[in-house]
Amino acid sequence: MPQTLDAVAVRTWCSLALDGLGRDREGIDAVNVYPVADGDTGTNLYLTVESAHQAVEAVFAAYTGLPRTELPGTQTPGTQTSGTELPGTQTPETADVIRAMAHGALIGARGNSGTILSQLLRGMAEVLTERGTDLAGALRRAAESAYEAVAHPVEGTVLTVATAAAEAAGTAAGKAPGDAAAVASAAYAGARRALEETPGQLAVLGRAGVVDAGGWGLVTVLGALAQTLSGEVPAVRHEAHPPLDPHSCPADRAEGAGPAFEVIYLLEAGDEAVARLRGRLDALGDSLVVVGGDGLWNVHVHVDDAGAAVEAGVEAGRPYRIRITHFGAQPEPREQVQRAVVAVVPGEGLAGLCAEAGATSVLARPGEPPASGELVDAIRRAHAREVVLLPNDAELRHTAAVAVEQARAEGVRVALIPTRAAVQGLAALAVHAPDRRFDEDVVAMTAAAGATRYAELAVAERQSWTTAGICQAGDVLGLIDGDVAVIGQDLAGTAKAVLDRMLAAGGELVTLVLAAGTPADLAPGVEAHVREAHLAVDTVVYDGGNQGSPLLIGVE
Structure with missing residues:
Protein backbone atom coordinates (compact mmCIF):
# COMPACT_ATOMS: atom_id res chain seq x y z
CA MET A 1 0.00 0.00 0.00
CA PRO A 2 1.18 3.57 -0.63
CA GLN A 3 2.95 5.47 2.13
CA THR A 4 2.34 8.89 0.67
CA LEU A 5 -0.90 10.57 -0.33
CA ASP A 6 -0.40 10.48 -4.10
CA ALA A 7 -3.14 10.50 -6.74
CA VAL A 8 -3.84 6.77 -6.49
CA ALA A 9 -3.93 6.96 -2.68
CA VAL A 10 -6.44 9.83 -2.77
CA ARG A 11 -8.62 7.75 -5.07
CA THR A 12 -8.38 4.76 -2.73
CA TRP A 13 -9.11 6.94 0.30
CA CYS A 14 -12.21 8.35 -1.34
CA SER A 15 -13.46 4.89 -2.26
CA LEU A 16 -12.83 3.44 1.21
CA ALA A 17 -14.49 6.45 2.85
CA LEU A 18 -17.57 5.92 0.71
CA ASP A 19 -17.65 2.23 1.59
CA GLY A 20 -17.21 3.02 5.28
CA LEU A 21 -19.99 5.59 5.33
CA GLY A 22 -22.18 3.12 3.48
CA ARG A 23 -21.66 0.63 6.33
CA ASP A 24 -22.08 3.20 9.10
CA ARG A 25 -24.85 5.28 7.53
CA GLU A 26 -27.77 3.78 9.42
CA GLY A 27 -25.97 3.91 12.75
CA ILE A 28 -24.98 7.55 12.21
CA ASP A 29 -28.53 8.44 11.19
CA ALA A 30 -29.82 6.76 14.35
CA VAL A 31 -27.73 8.91 16.73
CA ASN A 32 -28.41 12.18 14.90
CA VAL A 33 -29.96 14.45 17.56
CA TYR A 34 -27.95 17.65 17.04
CA PRO A 35 -28.46 20.29 15.74
CA VAL A 36 -31.79 18.82 14.56
CA ALA A 37 -33.01 15.31 15.33
CA ASP A 38 -33.94 14.54 11.75
CA GLY A 39 -31.99 11.29 11.42
CA ASP A 40 -30.17 12.03 8.17
CA THR A 41 -26.56 12.88 9.07
CA GLY A 42 -25.20 9.53 7.90
CA THR A 43 -27.10 9.76 4.64
CA ASN A 44 -25.96 13.35 4.07
CA LEU A 45 -22.32 12.44 4.68
CA TYR A 46 -22.60 9.47 2.33
CA LEU A 47 -24.06 11.62 -0.46
CA THR A 48 -21.37 14.26 0.07
CA VAL A 49 -18.54 11.74 -0.23
CA GLU A 50 -20.28 10.05 -3.15
CA SER A 51 -20.14 13.37 -5.02
CA ALA A 52 -16.44 13.67 -4.15
CA HIS A 53 -15.86 10.11 -5.36
CA GLN A 54 -17.57 10.83 -8.70
CA ALA A 55 -15.38 13.89 -9.21
CA VAL A 56 -12.20 11.89 -8.53
CA GLU A 57 -13.26 9.12 -10.90
CA ALA A 58 -13.93 11.74 -13.59
CA VAL A 59 -10.33 12.95 -13.32
CA PHE A 60 -8.95 9.42 -13.67
CA ALA A 61 -11.25 8.72 -16.62
CA ALA A 62 -9.81 11.75 -18.40
CA TYR A 63 -6.29 10.37 -18.00
CA THR A 64 -6.94 6.81 -19.13
CA GLY A 65 -8.15 7.48 -22.65
CA LEU A 66 -11.83 7.10 -21.80
CA PRO A 67 -14.41 9.66 -22.98
CA ARG A 68 -13.85 12.73 -20.86
CA THR A 69 -16.46 13.46 -18.21
CA GLU A 70 -16.63 17.07 -17.06
CA LEU A 71 -16.18 17.51 -13.34
CA PRO A 72 -19.60 18.02 -11.76
CA GLY A 73 -20.32 21.71 -11.38
CA THR A 74 -17.61 22.90 -13.81
CA GLN A 75 -19.70 22.67 -16.97
CA THR A 76 -21.59 25.76 -18.05
CA PRO A 77 -25.34 25.04 -17.93
CA GLY A 78 -26.78 24.46 -21.38
CA THR A 79 -23.47 23.49 -23.01
CA GLN A 80 -22.09 20.11 -23.96
CA THR A 81 -18.65 18.61 -23.92
CA SER A 82 -17.57 17.75 -27.43
CA GLY A 83 -15.58 14.73 -28.37
CA THR A 84 -12.65 13.19 -26.54
CA GLU A 85 -9.56 15.11 -25.57
CA LEU A 86 -6.28 13.30 -25.91
CA PRO A 87 -4.83 12.65 -22.43
CA GLY A 88 -1.30 13.81 -21.79
CA THR A 89 -0.39 11.14 -19.26
CA GLN A 90 -1.88 7.96 -17.86
CA THR A 91 -1.98 9.13 -14.24
CA PRO A 92 -3.38 12.48 -13.10
CA GLU A 93 -1.43 14.89 -10.96
CA THR A 94 -1.99 14.48 -7.23
CA ALA A 95 -3.02 18.12 -6.88
CA ASP A 96 -5.70 17.68 -9.55
CA VAL A 97 -7.20 14.68 -7.77
CA ILE A 98 -7.16 16.35 -4.35
CA ARG A 99 -8.80 19.47 -5.75
CA ALA A 100 -11.40 17.32 -7.52
CA MET A 101 -12.24 15.51 -4.29
CA ALA A 102 -12.71 18.79 -2.43
CA HIS A 103 -14.69 20.36 -5.29
CA GLY A 104 -16.93 17.33 -5.65
CA ALA A 105 -17.69 17.40 -1.93
CA LEU A 106 -18.41 21.14 -2.10
CA ILE A 107 -20.99 20.95 -4.87
CA GLY A 108 -22.57 17.76 -3.52
CA ALA A 109 -22.59 18.69 0.18
CA ARG A 110 -25.78 17.75 1.98
CA GLY A 111 -26.96 19.00 5.34
CA ASN A 112 -24.97 20.65 8.11
CA SER A 113 -22.60 17.71 8.45
CA GLY A 114 -21.87 17.31 4.75
CA THR A 115 -21.23 21.03 4.37
CA ILE A 116 -18.69 21.00 7.20
CA LEU A 117 -17.02 17.86 5.82
CA SER A 118 -16.64 19.55 2.44
CA GLN A 119 -14.83 22.44 4.13
CA LEU A 120 -12.56 20.02 5.99
CA LEU A 121 -11.58 18.47 2.66
CA ARG A 122 -11.09 21.89 1.11
CA GLY A 123 -8.80 22.88 3.97
CA MET A 124 -6.75 19.73 3.46
CA ALA A 125 -6.57 20.40 -0.28
CA GLU A 126 -5.21 23.90 0.29
CA VAL A 127 -2.15 22.48 2.03
CA LEU A 128 -1.68 19.22 0.13
CA THR A 129 -1.69 20.88 -3.28
CA GLU A 130 1.28 22.98 -2.14
CA ARG A 131 3.01 20.60 0.28
CA GLY A 132 1.91 17.10 -0.61
CA THR A 133 3.78 15.46 2.27
CA ASP A 134 2.48 17.72 5.05
CA LEU A 135 -0.51 15.64 6.12
CA ALA A 136 -0.43 16.98 9.67
CA GLY A 137 -0.48 20.55 8.36
CA ALA A 138 -3.36 19.65 6.07
CA LEU A 139 -5.42 18.28 8.96
CA ARG A 140 -4.64 21.37 11.03
CA ARG A 141 -5.76 23.67 8.22
CA ALA A 142 -8.88 21.54 7.76
CA ALA A 143 -9.93 22.02 11.38
CA GLU A 144 -9.18 25.76 11.28
CA SER A 145 -11.14 26.35 8.09
CA ALA A 146 -14.13 24.39 9.41
CA TYR A 147 -14.26 26.58 12.52
CA GLU A 148 -14.06 29.67 10.31
CA ALA A 149 -16.96 28.44 8.16
CA VAL A 150 -19.38 27.89 11.07
CA ALA A 151 -21.03 31.07 12.31
CA HIS A 152 -21.28 29.92 15.94
CA PRO A 153 -18.98 26.93 16.63
CA VAL A 154 -20.11 24.48 19.31
CA GLU A 155 -17.83 22.08 21.16
CA GLY A 156 -18.74 18.41 21.34
CA THR A 157 -19.40 18.31 17.60
CA VAL A 158 -17.48 17.33 14.48
CA LEU A 159 -15.41 20.51 14.95
CA THR A 160 -14.04 19.18 18.24
CA VAL A 161 -13.29 15.81 16.65
CA ALA A 162 -11.48 17.48 13.75
CA THR A 163 -9.34 19.54 16.13
CA ALA A 164 -8.39 16.47 18.17
CA ALA A 165 -7.42 14.63 14.99
CA ALA A 166 -5.20 17.53 13.90
CA GLU A 167 -3.50 17.75 17.30
CA ALA A 168 -2.79 14.01 17.37
CA ALA A 169 -1.49 14.17 13.80
CA GLY A 170 0.85 17.03 14.71
CA THR A 171 2.28 15.07 17.64
CA ALA A 172 2.86 12.02 15.45
CA ALA A 173 4.53 14.12 12.75
CA GLY A 174 6.95 15.50 15.33
CA LYS A 175 7.95 11.98 16.39
CA ALA A 176 8.07 10.43 12.92
CA PRO A 177 8.66 13.12 10.27
CA GLY A 178 7.60 12.02 6.81
CA ASP A 179 5.68 8.95 7.99
CA ALA A 180 2.25 9.65 6.52
CA ALA A 181 0.84 6.31 7.68
CA ALA A 182 1.76 7.05 11.29
CA VAL A 183 0.28 10.53 11.04
CA ALA A 184 -3.00 9.27 9.57
CA SER A 185 -3.29 6.48 12.15
CA ALA A 186 -2.67 8.95 14.97
CA ALA A 187 -5.29 11.32 13.57
CA TYR A 188 -7.82 8.50 13.44
CA ALA A 189 -7.05 7.42 17.01
CA GLY A 190 -7.25 11.00 18.28
CA ALA A 191 -10.56 11.56 16.52
CA ARG A 192 -12.01 8.35 17.93
CA ARG A 193 -11.05 9.32 21.48
CA ALA A 194 -12.55 12.78 21.01
CA LEU A 195 -15.75 11.27 19.63
CA GLU A 196 -16.28 9.18 22.75
CA GLU A 197 -16.00 12.33 24.86
CA THR A 198 -18.65 14.32 22.96
CA PRO A 199 -21.60 13.24 25.18
CA GLY A 200 -19.88 14.96 28.10
CA GLN A 201 -19.29 18.15 26.14
CA LEU A 202 -22.71 18.77 24.61
CA ALA A 203 -25.73 18.45 26.89
CA VAL A 204 -28.15 17.31 24.20
CA LEU A 205 -25.87 14.36 23.39
CA GLY A 206 -25.48 13.46 27.05
CA ARG A 207 -29.23 13.42 27.63
CA ALA A 208 -29.76 11.21 24.59
CA GLY A 209 -26.83 8.95 25.47
CA VAL A 210 -25.22 9.18 22.04
CA VAL A 211 -22.06 10.53 20.43
CA ASP A 212 -22.07 13.32 17.87
CA ALA A 213 -23.28 11.97 14.53
CA GLY A 214 -21.12 14.28 12.40
CA GLY A 215 -18.08 13.40 14.48
CA TRP A 216 -18.73 9.71 13.96
CA GLY A 217 -18.81 10.32 10.21
CA LEU A 218 -15.46 12.11 10.34
CA VAL A 219 -13.97 9.22 12.31
CA THR A 220 -15.09 6.89 9.53
CA VAL A 221 -13.49 9.11 6.87
CA LEU A 222 -10.21 9.31 8.84
CA GLY A 223 -10.27 5.57 9.38
CA ALA A 224 -10.38 5.16 5.60
CA LEU A 225 -7.39 7.51 5.28
CA ALA A 226 -5.41 5.50 7.86
CA GLN A 227 -6.25 2.25 6.08
CA THR A 228 -5.18 3.71 2.73
CA LEU A 229 -1.76 4.79 3.96
CA SER A 230 -0.98 1.94 6.36
CA GLY A 231 -2.61 -0.93 4.50
CA GLU A 232 -4.23 -2.04 7.77
CA VAL A 233 -7.93 -1.97 8.60
CA PRO A 234 -8.36 0.07 11.81
CA ALA A 235 -8.36 -2.40 14.68
CA VAL A 236 -10.87 -0.46 16.79
CA ARG A 237 -14.01 1.05 15.32
CA HIS A 238 -16.62 3.11 17.07
CA GLU A 239 -19.51 0.95 18.25
CA ALA A 240 -22.98 2.28 17.55
CA HIS A 241 -25.19 3.20 20.45
CA PRO A 242 -28.69 1.68 20.58
CA PRO A 243 -30.63 2.98 17.57
CA LEU A 244 -33.00 5.86 18.07
CA ASP A 245 -36.12 6.68 16.11
CA PRO A 246 -35.32 10.25 14.99
CA HIS A 247 -39.01 11.06 14.54
CA SER A 248 -39.89 10.13 18.12
CA CYS A 249 -36.90 11.62 19.95
CA PRO A 250 -37.89 13.18 23.30
CA ALA A 251 -38.09 16.94 23.26
CA ASP A 252 -35.05 17.24 25.49
CA ARG A 253 -32.87 15.67 22.81
CA ALA A 254 -33.02 18.84 20.73
CA GLU A 255 -32.21 22.33 21.82
CA GLY A 256 -35.68 23.80 21.46
CA ALA A 257 -38.00 23.56 18.51
CA GLY A 258 -35.65 25.57 16.27
CA PRO A 259 -36.37 27.03 12.84
CA ALA A 260 -38.79 25.27 10.52
CA PHE A 261 -36.67 24.99 7.37
CA GLU A 262 -33.24 23.91 6.24
CA VAL A 263 -32.04 25.88 3.19
CA ILE A 264 -29.02 24.83 1.12
CA TYR A 265 -27.77 26.22 -2.16
CA LEU A 266 -24.66 26.66 -4.26
CA LEU A 267 -23.74 30.29 -4.80
CA GLU A 268 -21.56 32.03 -7.35
CA ALA A 269 -20.43 35.25 -5.66
CA GLY A 270 -17.40 37.28 -4.63
CA ASP A 271 -15.83 37.34 -1.17
CA GLU A 272 -17.28 40.71 -0.16
CA ALA A 273 -20.82 39.71 -1.16
CA VAL A 274 -20.50 36.47 0.80
CA ALA A 275 -19.32 38.36 3.89
CA ARG A 276 -22.49 40.46 3.75
CA LEU A 277 -24.56 37.35 3.13
CA ARG A 278 -23.19 35.71 6.28
CA GLY A 279 -24.42 38.66 8.33
CA ARG A 280 -27.90 38.59 6.80
CA LEU A 281 -28.35 34.83 7.20
CA ASP A 282 -26.99 34.86 10.74
CA ALA A 283 -29.74 37.32 11.64
CA LEU A 284 -32.39 35.13 9.97
CA GLY A 285 -31.66 31.79 11.64
CA ASP A 286 -29.06 29.42 13.04
CA SER A 287 -26.77 26.50 12.08
CA LEU A 288 -25.20 28.79 9.50
CA VAL A 289 -22.32 27.26 7.56
CA VAL A 290 -20.84 28.90 4.46
CA VAL A 291 -17.99 27.00 2.81
CA GLY A 292 -16.01 27.29 -0.40
CA GLY A 293 -14.08 30.08 -2.08
CA ASP A 294 -12.74 31.23 -5.43
CA GLY A 295 -16.21 32.38 -6.44
CA LEU A 296 -18.14 29.19 -5.60
CA TRP A 297 -19.77 28.62 -2.21
CA ASN A 298 -22.09 26.16 -0.50
CA VAL A 299 -24.54 27.87 1.83
CA HIS A 300 -26.39 26.05 4.63
CA VAL A 301 -28.75 27.63 7.17
CA HIS A 302 -31.79 26.80 9.32
CA VAL A 303 -34.49 29.49 9.11
CA ASP A 304 -38.21 30.11 9.54
CA ASP A 305 -38.36 32.25 6.40
CA ALA A 306 -36.90 30.11 3.61
CA GLY A 307 -37.79 32.70 0.98
CA ALA A 308 -35.77 35.38 2.74
CA ALA A 309 -32.74 33.07 2.86
CA VAL A 310 -32.95 32.47 -0.88
CA GLU A 311 -33.52 36.16 -1.61
CA ALA A 312 -30.37 36.98 0.36
CA GLY A 313 -28.48 34.62 -1.92
CA VAL A 314 -29.93 36.30 -5.02
CA GLU A 315 -28.73 39.67 -3.76
CA ALA A 316 -25.25 38.24 -3.11
CA GLY A 317 -24.82 36.47 -6.45
CA ARG A 318 -26.31 33.55 -8.38
CA PRO A 319 -27.77 30.79 -6.20
CA TYR A 320 -28.66 27.45 -7.78
CA ARG A 321 -29.30 23.82 -6.81
CA ILE A 322 -31.54 25.22 -4.09
CA ARG A 323 -32.86 22.66 -1.59
CA ILE A 324 -35.45 23.56 1.04
CA THR A 325 -36.44 20.97 3.64
CA HIS A 326 -39.28 21.41 6.14
CA PHE A 327 -38.16 19.83 9.40
CA GLY A 328 -40.59 17.29 10.71
CA ALA A 329 -42.65 17.29 7.53
CA GLN A 330 -43.81 13.74 6.93
CA PRO A 331 -45.47 12.47 3.76
CA GLU A 332 -49.12 11.60 4.07
CA PRO A 333 -49.50 7.85 4.54
CA ARG A 334 -50.77 6.15 1.41
CA GLU A 335 -51.39 2.63 0.31
CA GLN A 336 -48.42 0.89 -1.26
CA VAL A 337 -48.94 0.16 -4.97
CA GLN A 338 -47.85 -3.01 -6.68
CA ARG A 339 -45.55 -1.58 -9.35
CA ALA A 340 -43.97 1.73 -10.32
CA VAL A 341 -41.39 3.15 -12.71
CA VAL A 342 -38.57 5.51 -11.72
CA ALA A 343 -36.87 7.37 -14.58
CA VAL A 344 -33.91 9.76 -14.71
CA VAL A 345 -34.67 12.61 -17.12
CA PRO A 346 -32.53 15.53 -18.38
CA GLY A 347 -35.15 18.28 -18.19
CA GLU A 348 -38.40 19.47 -16.62
CA GLY A 349 -40.39 18.76 -19.79
CA LEU A 350 -39.70 15.04 -19.71
CA ALA A 351 -40.25 15.02 -15.95
CA GLY A 352 -43.78 16.26 -16.59
CA LEU A 353 -44.26 13.66 -19.31
CA CYS A 354 -43.16 10.89 -16.94
CA ALA A 355 -45.53 12.18 -14.27
CA GLU A 356 -48.43 12.02 -16.74
CA ALA A 357 -47.49 8.39 -17.41
CA GLY A 358 -47.47 7.66 -13.68
CA ALA A 359 -43.69 7.42 -13.33
CA THR A 360 -41.52 9.01 -10.64
CA SER A 361 -38.76 11.11 -12.17
CA VAL A 362 -35.30 12.18 -11.03
CA LEU A 363 -33.98 15.33 -12.69
CA ALA A 364 -30.39 15.22 -13.99
CA ARG A 365 -29.24 18.69 -14.93
CA PRO A 366 -26.16 19.31 -17.14
CA GLY A 367 -23.03 18.54 -15.13
CA GLU A 368 -25.10 17.41 -12.12
CA PRO A 369 -25.72 13.65 -12.37
CA PRO A 370 -27.89 12.24 -9.57
CA ALA A 371 -26.19 10.31 -6.80
CA SER A 372 -27.24 6.81 -5.82
CA GLY A 373 -28.93 8.19 -2.71
CA GLU A 374 -31.22 10.34 -4.86
CA LEU A 375 -32.21 7.29 -6.88
CA VAL A 376 -32.93 5.34 -3.70
CA ASP A 377 -35.05 8.23 -2.41
CA ALA A 378 -37.04 8.19 -5.66
CA ILE A 379 -37.59 4.44 -5.35
CA ARG A 380 -38.89 4.98 -1.83
CA ARG A 381 -41.17 7.82 -3.00
CA ALA A 382 -42.65 5.50 -5.61
CA HIS A 383 -44.02 3.52 -2.64
CA ALA A 384 -44.31 0.29 -4.59
CA ARG A 385 -43.52 -3.37 -3.99
CA GLU A 386 -41.98 -3.63 -7.46
CA VAL A 387 -40.00 -0.88 -9.21
CA VAL A 388 -38.51 -0.60 -12.69
CA LEU A 389 -35.54 1.80 -12.79
CA LEU A 390 -34.62 3.60 -16.02
CA PRO A 391 -31.26 5.43 -15.62
CA ASN A 392 -31.40 6.78 -19.22
CA ASP A 393 -27.65 7.47 -19.23
CA ALA A 394 -24.76 5.07 -19.81
CA GLU A 395 -22.66 7.00 -17.29
CA LEU A 396 -25.19 6.21 -14.52
CA ARG A 397 -24.97 2.44 -14.81
CA HIS A 398 -22.78 2.01 -11.72
CA THR A 399 -24.69 4.60 -9.69
CA ALA A 400 -27.98 2.94 -10.61
CA ALA A 401 -26.64 -0.51 -9.70
CA VAL A 402 -25.68 0.74 -6.22
CA ALA A 403 -29.14 2.23 -5.75
CA VAL A 404 -30.79 -1.01 -6.83
CA GLU A 405 -28.80 -3.06 -4.33
CA GLN A 406 -29.69 -0.68 -1.51
CA ALA A 407 -33.38 -0.70 -2.41
CA ARG A 408 -33.38 -4.49 -2.60
CA ALA A 409 -31.83 -4.61 0.86
CA GLU A 410 -34.84 -2.59 2.04
CA GLY A 411 -37.21 -5.22 0.68
CA VAL A 412 -38.20 -3.65 -2.66
CA ARG A 413 -38.14 -5.79 -5.80
CA VAL A 414 -36.24 -3.68 -8.33
CA ALA A 415 -35.37 -4.32 -11.96
CA LEU A 416 -32.73 -2.17 -13.65
CA ILE A 417 -33.21 -1.67 -17.39
CA PRO A 418 -29.89 -0.31 -18.75
CA THR A 419 -31.34 2.51 -20.84
CA ARG A 420 -28.60 4.77 -22.18
CA ALA A 421 -30.69 7.75 -23.28
CA ALA A 422 -33.94 9.48 -22.36
CA VAL A 423 -35.59 8.46 -25.65
CA GLN A 424 -34.95 4.81 -24.80
CA GLY A 425 -36.63 5.41 -21.47
CA LEU A 426 -39.65 6.93 -23.24
CA ALA A 427 -39.90 3.87 -25.48
CA ALA A 428 -39.77 1.57 -22.45
CA LEU A 429 -42.35 3.63 -20.59
CA ALA A 430 -44.69 3.52 -23.61
CA VAL A 431 -45.04 -0.28 -23.38
CA HIS A 432 -45.14 -0.46 -19.57
CA ALA A 433 -48.17 -2.47 -18.43
CA PRO A 434 -48.50 -2.82 -14.64
CA ASP A 435 -51.16 -5.52 -14.98
CA ARG A 436 -48.63 -7.92 -16.56
CA ARG A 437 -46.38 -10.18 -14.53
CA PHE A 438 -43.32 -8.26 -13.34
CA ASP A 439 -40.83 -10.29 -15.36
CA GLU A 440 -42.94 -10.04 -18.51
CA ASP A 441 -43.27 -6.28 -18.11
CA VAL A 442 -39.52 -5.88 -17.63
CA VAL A 443 -38.79 -7.99 -20.73
CA ALA A 444 -41.20 -5.93 -22.86
CA MET A 445 -39.77 -2.63 -21.61
CA THR A 446 -36.21 -3.85 -22.15
CA ALA A 447 -37.01 -4.95 -25.70
CA ALA A 448 -38.60 -1.59 -26.51
CA ALA A 449 -35.60 0.31 -25.16
CA GLY A 450 -33.16 -1.92 -27.01
CA ALA A 451 -35.00 -1.40 -30.30
CA THR A 452 -34.63 2.37 -30.02
Missing part, protein backbone atom coordinates in the same frame (compact mmCIF):
# COMPACT_ATOMS: atom_id res chain seq x y z
CA ARG A 453 -31.53 3.98 -31.49
CA TYR A 454 -30.67 7.30 -29.91
CA ALA A 455 -28.89 10.46 -30.93
CA GLU A 456 -28.38 14.01 -29.70
CA LEU A 457 -27.00 17.30 -30.88
CA ALA A 458 -24.26 19.16 -29.02
CA VAL A 459 -22.29 22.33 -29.61
CA ALA A 460 -18.49 21.97 -29.56
CA GLU A 461 -16.81 24.10 -26.90
CA ARG A 462 -13.29 23.80 -28.32
CA GLN A 463 -11.27 22.28 -31.12
CA SER A 464 -11.13 18.55 -30.50
CA TRP A 465 -10.64 15.16 -32.08
CA THR A 466 -13.87 13.20 -32.60
CA THR A 467 -14.78 9.92 -34.28
CA ALA A 468 -16.00 11.99 -37.26
CA GLY A 469 -12.85 14.09 -37.55
CA ILE A 470 -11.62 17.36 -36.06
CA CYS A 471 -14.31 19.79 -34.90
CA GLN A 472 -13.94 23.50 -34.19
CA ALA A 473 -15.46 25.55 -31.38
CA GLY A 474 -19.06 26.35 -32.30
CA ASP A 475 -19.57 23.36 -34.60
CA VAL A 476 -22.77 21.38 -34.14
CA LEU A 477 -22.08 17.72 -33.41
CA GLY A 478 -24.49 14.90 -34.12
CA LEU A 479 -23.86 11.97 -31.79
CA ILE A 480 -25.42 8.61 -32.69
CA ASP A 481 -25.43 5.97 -29.96
CA GLY A 482 -22.89 8.05 -28.06
CA ASP A 483 -20.35 8.58 -30.85
CA VAL A 484 -19.88 11.71 -32.96
CA ALA A 485 -21.16 10.82 -36.44
CA VAL A 486 -21.82 14.22 -38.02
CA ILE A 487 -20.07 17.59 -37.76
CA GLY A 488 -22.29 20.40 -39.04
CA GLN A 489 -22.65 24.17 -39.01
CA ASP A 490 -26.26 24.53 -37.81
CA LEU A 491 -28.84 22.60 -35.77
CA ALA A 492 -31.33 21.91 -38.55
CA GLY A 493 -28.82 20.67 -41.11
CA THR A 494 -27.05 18.47 -38.56
CA ALA A 495 -30.34 17.01 -37.27
CA LYS A 496 -31.43 16.09 -40.82
CA ALA A 497 -28.07 14.48 -41.58
CA VAL A 498 -28.23 12.46 -38.37
CA LEU A 499 -31.76 11.24 -39.12
CA ASP A 500 -30.82 10.28 -42.67
CA ARG A 501 -28.08 8.05 -41.32
CA MET A 502 -30.29 6.52 -38.65
CA LEU A 503 -33.28 5.90 -40.95
CA ALA A 504 -31.08 4.34 -43.63
CA ALA A 505 -31.28 1.19 -41.51
CA GLY A 506 -35.08 1.47 -41.26
CA GLY A 507 -37.48 2.87 -38.71
CA GLU A 508 -41.15 3.56 -38.10
CA LEU A 509 -41.19 6.33 -35.48
CA VAL A 510 -38.95 9.35 -34.84
CA THR A 511 -39.02 11.01 -31.44
CA LEU A 512 -37.72 14.58 -31.08
CA VAL A 513 -37.16 16.15 -27.65
CA LEU A 514 -36.35 19.86 -27.89
CA ALA A 515 -34.66 21.98 -25.26
CA ALA A 516 -36.06 25.30 -24.11
CA GLY A 517 -34.77 28.11 -26.31
CA THR A 518 -34.35 25.94 -29.40
CA PRO A 519 -35.31 27.86 -32.60
CA ALA A 520 -39.06 27.61 -33.23
CA ASP A 521 -38.61 26.40 -36.81
CA LEU A 522 -36.31 23.48 -35.92
CA ALA A 523 -38.97 20.84 -35.20
CA PRO A 524 -41.28 21.71 -38.14
CA GLY A 525 -38.32 21.70 -40.53
CA VAL A 526 -37.06 18.33 -39.31
CA GLU A 527 -40.59 16.85 -39.39
CA ALA A 528 -41.04 18.02 -42.98
CA HIS A 529 -37.70 16.48 -43.97
CA VAL A 530 -38.68 13.12 -42.46
CA ARG A 531 -42.04 13.15 -44.30
CA GLU A 532 -40.41 13.96 -47.64
CA ALA A 533 -37.29 11.81 -47.46
CA HIS A 534 -38.57 8.84 -45.48
CA LEU A 535 -42.09 7.71 -46.33
CA ALA A 536 -44.26 5.96 -43.74
CA VAL A 537 -42.20 7.25 -40.81
CA ASP A 538 -44.15 9.09 -38.11
CA THR A 539 -42.70 11.86 -35.91
CA VAL A 540 -43.60 12.91 -32.36
CA VAL A 541 -42.23 16.03 -30.68
CA TYR A 542 -41.83 16.69 -26.94
CA ASP A 543 -40.73 19.74 -24.97
CA GLY A 544 -37.70 18.76 -22.90
CA GLY A 545 -37.34 21.99 -20.93
CA ASN A 546 -33.90 23.03 -19.72
CA GLN A 547 -32.10 19.89 -20.83
CA GLY A 548 -28.43 20.04 -21.74
CA SER A 549 -28.72 18.99 -25.39
CA PRO A 550 -30.56 21.23 -27.90
CA LEU A 551 -32.18 18.14 -29.41
CA LEU A 552 -32.59 14.50 -28.42
CA ILE A 553 -33.54 12.04 -31.15
CA GLY A 554 -34.95 8.54 -31.00
CA VAL A 555 -35.67 6.13 -33.86
CA GLU A 556 -37.81 3.03 -33.35
